[in-house]
Amino acid sequence: MRKAYSLAVAACTWFVDTLERELAPKRCVYCNVPTRPPERFVCEGCDADLPRIDAACPGCASPVVATLPAGVRCAKCQAAPPPWTMASAPFEYEFPVDAAIKAMKFRRRLDYLPAFDDELARVELTGDVDAVVPVPLHRWRQIRRGFNQAEELARPVAQRLRVPMTGLVRRNVATPYQSGLDAVSRRRNLKGAFQVSKDASGGHVLLVDDVITTGETLRGVTKALLDAGVERVSVLALARSVSND
Numbered sequence: 001m002r003k004a005y006s007l008a009v010a011a012c013t014w015f016v017d018t019l020e021r022e023l024a025p026k027r028c029v030y031c032n033v034p035t036r037p038p039e040r041f042v043c044e045g046c047d048a049d050l051p052r053i054d055a056a057c058p059g060c061a062s063p064v065v066a067t068l069p070a071g072v073r074c075a076k077c078q079a080a081p082p083p084w085t086m087a088s089a090p091f092e093y094e095f096p097v098d099a100a101i102k103a104m105k106f107r108r109r110l111d112y113l114p115a116f117d118d119e120l121a122r123v124e125l126t127g128d129v130d131a132v133v134p135v136p137l138h139r140w141r142q143i144r145r146g147f148n149q150a151e152e153l154a155r156p157v158a159q160r161l162r163v164p165m166t167g168l169v170r171r172n173v174a175t176p177y178q179s180g181l182d183a184v185s186r187r188r189n190l191k192g193a194f195q196v197s198k199d200a201s202g203g204h205v206l207l208v209d210d211v212i213t214t215g216e217t218l219r220g221v222t223k224a225l226l227d228a229g230v231e232r233v234s235v236l237a238l239a240r241s242v243s244n245d
């Protein structure tokens with residue numbers, strides 16, 4: 001009897017919560033004005049102003065001049081090819097996307113995630129993906145932050161592709177914050193930082209992160225995956241920082 005009663009209470013609570021959520025006006029995550037269908041998480045005005053990358057280098061996801069034929073890599077990637085097969089990011093790391101990513105990471109604004117995922121869903125990936133791997137945070141940093149932003153971005157991607165999201169890679173050492181460091185210092189910081197925890201032979205891994213800055217973190221994880229027997233790594237990030245390259 002008591003069980004039936006608590007089940008009924010749980011069902012009512014769920015119903016009221018759902019009703020509230022559905023009836024509450026949905027608001028744009030960037031400017032907070034109420035949105036109207038077909039707008040979802042971003043209003044039309046903000047959507048038009050988002051710093052989308054129209055033409056990008058498939059090697060480093062940096063914006064390139066639209067006249068460069070599709071699929072051709074930028075001069076930097078031709079001179080020093082990255083270890084992954086391809087990289088994409090829908091946004092430049094510019095306002096308001098940069099502020100939104102920082103708010104998600106440092107102020108737990110996880111309500112941005114559906115809007116971010118809508119954007120990642122539009123990215124065309126080449127080849128079948130076998131597993132989605134988020135770039136790991138060191139355990140202590142994750143405990144302090146309460147979540148890993150790369151994992152939050154990667155989870156719906158894996159669900160959409162119907163492949164597992166695995167924590168194949170572990171971050172061994174708590175690397176100091178990377179922002180503000182040049183590529184050489186970042187590389188020094190990250191030496192031996194990543195370890196693949198399981199057998200990872202074969203397959204195509206989609207590596208997910210929030211921002212590609214110098215690409216050193218992604219380079220470290222990609223190398224660890226390839227060394228462990230993964231056949232191919234592609235990179236998907238929400239934003240590409242261009243100034244810090």
Ligand SMILES: [Zn+2]
Pocket residue numbers: 028029030031032033042043044045046047
């Ligand atoms: Zn808006």
Ligand SMILES: [Zn+2]
Pocket residue numbers: 057058059060061062073074075076077078
């Ligand atoms: Zn490039």
